[in-house]
Structure formats: C-alpha cells, structure tokens
Amino acid sequence: MITLEKRLAPSTSASILSPIIAITLTIICGLLMIQAAGKSPVEAFDVYFLFPFNDINTYLNTAPEDRGGLLYQPAEVLVKAIPLALIGIGLAIAFRAGLFNIGAPGQYILGAIFAGGVALHVPENLSRFIVLPLCLIAGAFGGLLWALIPAFLRVRAGANEILTSLMLTYVAALLLDWIVRGPWKDPAGFGFPQTPDFPESAIIPIILEGTRLHWGLALVLIIFAVLWFILARTVTGFRFTVTGLAPKAAHFAGFNQRGTVYLVFLISGALAGLAGAIEATSTIGQLQPEISAEYGFAAIIVAFLGRLHPVGILLAALVLAITYIGGENAQISLGLPKNATLVFQGMLLLFLLTCDALIHYRLRWRTRRRA
Template identity: 45%
Template sequence: MQLVLERRAERSGTIALVSPLIAIGLTILTMVILFAMLGKNPLLALHAYFIMPLTDGYSLQEIAVKATPLVMIAIGLSLCYLANAWNIGAEGQFVIGAVAGSWIAVKTQGTDAGAWVLPAMLILAAAAGALYALIPAICKLKFGASEILTSLMLVYVADLFLDYLVRGPWRDPQGFNFPTTAEFDPVATVPLLIEGGRLHFGSVIALLVVVAAAILLRHTIKGFEIRVVGAAPRAARFGGFNANQLIILTFAVSGALAGLAGIIEVAGPIGHLQPGISPGYGFTAIIVAFLGRLNPLGILIAGLFLALSFIGGEQAQIAMKIPLDVTKVFQGILLLYVLACDSLVLYRFKLVFANRQVTRGAG
C-alpha cells in the first residue's frame, strides 16, 4: 500500500478556499503541543491568543491598527508574487518610506506649515518606497542579480540608515538622548477615526487599497497581465506582455505601498521616528500574502488574523508569561503549513493498494 500524490485535472476551487483553513488548523495543533511542552495549559494559552483580544473594544481597535500595515504591504507583495517577481524586502521599503515622509515632518516642525504637510508626507513616502524597491528590480534586469537576495539585503541598509538619522541629525534635542525625533506636529499626524481611540485614518486607506487591488486583478487587462506573466511566462510573451516591464511595475507598486504603510505607522500610532518602528511587518506580510492566497479579500482576512496573533501574543505574555517570540514561531509554522497545503490545490492524496511502481504526476 502506498500513499501517492496524484495531479488533479483541474485546480480545485473548494480546496483553494479550504487549504488555508487546514493550515491554520495544523498550526494550532502544533501550537498546542508546543504550549504543553512549555508546561502551559494549551487551552488557556489558545484562549489568550485567539479569544481574549476579541473580547474588548480596545484590543479590537488594536487588531485593526496592526492589520493596517500588514494588509497594505501584503497587497503590494501579492502583485509581485503573482507576476513571479520575488520582493522579500518590503521591510526595508517600509522603513525608507517612513524616513522619507518623516523628513517633511521634521523639517516643518514648529513652523506654521498648513494642512499640506500630511498629504505631502504620504506622497513622498510612497515615492521613496517605490524608488527603493526599484533598486533590486533594476539590478535583476540589468545584471541578472537575484531580486530575492538584493531586496532582502537592502532591508538592513534601510534599518541602519534609520538608526543613523535618529541617533544623529534628526535626534530630538529635548529627548534625553533617546534615539528618536520629536513628536510630530498635529498637521503631520494621521488623524484618528474615533476620538480618544486607536483606530486611525490609515485603516481606511488600507481598505481602499484592498478594493483597488481586487478590481485591478479581476477586471483590468493589467491585472490579467500580472497573473498570466506569473502563471505561464511563454504564453504571456505570446500574448504580447512584457515580463520585464511588469517586474519594474510590480516592484514599484509594492514598494510604494510598503512606504505608505511605513509613514502611516510612524505618523499614526507611533507619532515620531525611532528605531524599531516595525515588529517585522514587512516579513510577516509575506505570510499574510500567502495565507490570503494572493487574493485581495483573502489578504484582508489573513492580515486581521495575523494581527490577532500579534495582540494575542502580548496578551499571552502578560497573562501566562509565554515568551513573545512564540508569536514568531507561530507565524513561521503557519507559513510552512500554508505552502505545504497549497499542493492540495493541484494534487490529491490517493492510496494505492497494488504493489507496483507508481509514477507521480509531473509537475
């Protein structure tokens, strides 16, 4: 008897929806084992992770706040991944966007600059993120450099550049030597949606990005181009689509969205520029993109779910002294299962009883 993977004649629509849920189920199962090994009550830990954050208004708002950058970045990354362009450096584009936008905030600090400041910050951040993402894209096209490596390495460049700025030229003179800029002026701050709450206008932008991406991918020829270049490069060339132009475009768009997410985070919930403005949003967004099946609506749901794990991780640390790093373990295991379960979309398991050589579906 043998267990074999057999190729399906056609992509299974049901499994495409169910496979992320299977992955989540397997992840939770693994977490239960992990919690038990840590000597914690698994049920209480799961409750702290996934139920407690949903029970009070403050945590719910906080989930939306955390999901905002994740969703925005993941939407951009999904466009790259659909087109077979592997941008792994959204974290760096996020930081560069935050830095570029903050430049306006820092320079106009204490002046009577008007309402133009915030829009200018958003635009500059998006442009900077896009330009920063174009570096690996152009290196790939001109020199054949792997965009996976170059985009990842540029993350560290961006991080250190931010570090230099807040420790050097942009440091707040009244900041007791902490490496941070002064608090941004009100005109340089993303407005809140609810007075006294946490939810800010950036979440609305994230929703608009989701809708725009959904329309782009389903209803426009550009979206079709992105999908076909990734799915069948030779057929795409036969269709008259230029894969190189698309690498430039998708890198620029994903860099712009990451940059935008960066400045929204800094000018919103944080309120000033400092090192460590991101708990790894740019990397977690990769998981969000795949968990959401590279589909805008799926990414919105996946973004909220991953945000829940961030908040839940904090709750579990406070309530049960479970280390915060368990959240990262959770996210890593989740990505592993998501990718593994994806094979079920194209293949099915089959038990073979005859004792003979079985060739596996080519693939």
C-alpha cells in the same frame, strides 16, 4: 519511498479551504506546544485568539456610559492589520506576477524615513490637509525608490530579486539607525536614538476615542477597492496574472517582462512605503530605530494566507494581527515568551504551504524497485 505526483485538476474549493485547514492545524499544534511548556492550553487559547471577540461581547453588554476603553484591544487588532494588509496586497501583486519581492521591510523603513523627513521639515503652521498627504506621498515614493533597486538589478544584470531585495532590508535598517542617531536626532531627547516628535499636523487623527484606531483604516479600504478593480478588471491586472502563469505567453500577449518587473516593484514598494509612512505618522509619531519593520516579513504570510486576493488578504491581515496582539497578551498573562508569536506565524506558513502542495500534488508511496 514517497513521491509527489501532480494532480490533473486541482480543486478550487480546496484552494480556499487550505488556509482554514492551516489555521486549524496551527492552533492545535500551538496549544500542544503551550501544554508542553506547562501552561493551560484552554486559557492560552482564550488569551491568544478569543480576546477581541470577548472584548466586543463585554462592550455590547456594558452600559454606554461605562464603555470607555473596552474596545481598545479589538481596535489594536485593526491598527496592526493596517500595515499588514497594505504590504500584503503589494506583495500579492508581485507574487501573482511570479516576482518575489522579499524586501518589504526595507521599503517600509524607507517609507517611514521619507514621511519623517517631510514631517520634520515642513513649517509648523501648515495645515494638516497639506502636510499629511505630503507625508504619505513622500513615504510611498521612498518605498518605491527602494524597490526600484532590485527591479533595476534584475532587469539589467539578471540578479535574483529575492536576494537583492532581502539584502537591501538590512541596508535600510542601518540607514534608519544612522539617521536617528545622527542627522535627525532629537537634541532634547536625552541622547536617545530618536527624532523629535512629529508636529500635530503630521499625525493621522484617531477615528475612535479611547483607542489608537486612526483614519489610515479608511485609506486602506479605498486602496483595496482600487486594487481589486485593477487586478480583476484591467489589462494591468491581467498582465500580472499572465506573467505569473506563463512568462512566454505573457511575452506573446505583448507584455514585456522588463516592464512588468518595474511595474510590480513600483507598486509593491510604494505600498510598503505607504505602510511605513502611515505607521510613522500614526502610532509612533516620530522616527526611532525600532518601527516594526518585521511587518514586512509577516505580510508574506498574509499574502499567501489571503490567496493573493484582496478580500482574502484583508481577512488574513486580521488573523496575523490577532497573533501579534494575542502574543503580547500571552506574554503578560501567561508568561509565554515573545518568540511564541513567531513560532505561531512560522507554523502557519509551513502548514499553509504543505496544504497548497497537497492541493497540486498527491502523495504516492512507492516500493523501491531494484534494478
């Protein structure tokens, strides 16, 4: 019989090593899976994981006048990493406080809807410097409102926030579906379920010509700097950590549980909402039923892979973004199914959690004793 035994002092370096081990194991198992599917693992590895580096390498070795479009793929990684990092840091704050907000996709959708609402209803001649901030603030507000529901239910009725936040995700998806087919449907859209395109003033400008990389990246970096400061240097950050480690001690320290629940859900909801708003006002530019809300689930992996730490989360968001783009590439060039990406992400989380468990516990083989 195998039992898990708590280690007295889990090592700190192991906790940083754990994501690296998990990524390595995921790659090994993923390639074995690809080989089993009859494809070349070497080629797959190249397509899946090395493309951004290959592309950057090619870019640097090309004459400046011929470089157009070569950075498209690496930039795509950053584009994907933006929502993942934003949602991921919000979730990390919740997880630090021991609260499991699993409903980020719903909050993300509400963020997109609120941003779209502003974008579609402002006067067209208004300046971008007014419209865009309005869109983003409205988006954050939408996500925050949606997150408030599980927080309220948890505080007032003791309802488990994992279930309520998750269930609200489906409500949000249906709400979006109804909006794009009903009230905000594009009259000139040939019956497609989508809203009209947002006006130019509600679109985040591009940083790098020839790519889709937009100024949302700068916003993400600013937000991360602020959150890093809050988490590491303020009573609020301390409050989250204490609440997560020992709720009773948090209470004793004067941090009441209800306040923490609201605060955590407000922050993580607002960040997920902001991610939705950024996505709607940048790469998509309109509302449609499919706005990549699954980032909200992938961000759970980002939060844990990034060790709930701002810097780690930025790196983890890049890793997850690479699996998304790599998956698309593999679909095209290797004919691998799209779900391979999900398998990769699933394995990553599984290995990560296993590694984490083994940091805190050790395995013991025991012979079963007969009474």
